[in-house]
Amino acid sequence: MNQGIAGQERWGRAEILTRADELAERAVELWPGPVEGMVHADDEWVGWKELRAALLAMPTGTWTTYGDVAALIGTHAVAVGSHLASNAGLHGAYRVLTADGRISEGFRWASNDQSADPQTLPEAEGVPFDEARRARRSHRLTTADLATLLGKQVADDIAPAHDLDEEQQAAAARFEAQLRDNQTPETVKGVGDALRFWEQQGGYRAYGRASETSCFPTLEVGNALESRKLWPLAMYPVTGTVEAVFEHLKRRQPFDDEPLRRELMARLNKINGIDLAEAKLDLRPSFPVEVFAGRSDEICAVLEWFVHTVALAEARRPTPTDDGPGMV
Numbered sequence: 001m002n003q004g005i006a007g008q009e010r011w012g013r014a015e016i017l018t019r020a021d022e023l024a025e026r027a028v029e030l031w032p033g034p035v036e037g038m039v040h041a042d043d044e045w046v047g048w049k050e051l052r053a054a055l056l057a058m059p060t061g062t063w064t065t066y067g068d069v070a071a072l073i074g075t076h077a078v079a080v081g082s083h084l085a086s087n088a089g090l091h092g093a094y095r096v097l098t099a100d101g102r103i104s105e106g107f108r109w110a111s112n113d114q115s116a117d118p119q120t121l122p123e124a125e126g127v128p129f130d131e132a133r134r135a136r137r138s139h140r141l142t143t144a145d146l147a148t149l150l151g152k153q154v155a156d157d158i159a160p161a162h163d164l165d166e167e168q169q170a171a172a173a174r175f176e177a178q179l180r181d182n183q184t185p186e187t188v189k190g191v192g193d194a195l196r197f198w199e200q201q202g203g204y205r206a207y208g209r210a211s212e213t214s215c216f217p218t219l220e221v222g223n224a225l226e227s228r229k230l231w232p233l234a235m236y237p238v239t240g241t242v243e244a245v246f247e248h249l250k251r252r253q254p255f256d257d258e259p260l261r262r263e264l265m266a267r268l269n270k271i272n273g274i275d276l277a278e279a280k281l282d283l284r285p286s287f288p289v290e291v292f293a294g295r296s297d298e299i300c301a302v303l304e305w306f307v308h309t310v311a312l313a314e315a316r317r318p319t320p321t322d323d324g325p326g327m328v
Contacts, residue, residue: 047073055092057149061126061279063095064141071143094121101135138275145283171207175215179237190292197300201307212238221314232306241286254313271298
């Protein structure tokens, strides 16, 4: 191309327009027109745009299910599977697996030149698979995780209330009843022991308002002018899961410091039965509530470390009476 320009005796308006026509003809030869069946981005359903955004936002070393994606964008799993199968070139499509964590039988590579086992891609990114070719569940992103990655509002981000009013008292009774009805006596005792220990450390119990009444062991720190609430876990008595709420902690001192969140994750992962994926450090990874049945003392040790970490950070915070720049 540059040789053609160098061969010109002059380079004026006429020569520039002629060159533009030549380049346009070359472009048409290389790409004669739109691929048949392609849809203009402006005409695409907003749900598929959101699906693409979710795939791009997923951290390396995670996976999700067709059902989770479907719930996120407002359709059903079959439609998601059909869309991914007919758009094989979508970035990260291999991270969408079946409900039990397997590669779908309908998975297709974008190019006929590719023939490798698609399971090798998530494995290379850090997703472990068992002998039955099922991805480890601790690396799964739920609908709530995907919504968080896309910046959608999460209702549980509202700080739990401290006052044990009639509504909270009723919620406490529901939580305990749901826990007894759905979990073993050993689990119920372990959860109760841990929550009582939490209260002995100066924390309190707060409860959600949904039909499955969640429980948040919460700390309130600060002073009358500036108070903050932190909670390390969210317990769900019916589904039997406990979330480590890194999503919330990353916006609250002192756990806005990533090394402290990593330390919390590492301490939890030392407990047998807990396996939180590092890729979900900014999300809400979960573990089974039955871990409390035999490991309540170990969980209490982590909760104690959490309280002491917060207390130490508070002690180091400047107070309104401290001398500082601009203060007389």
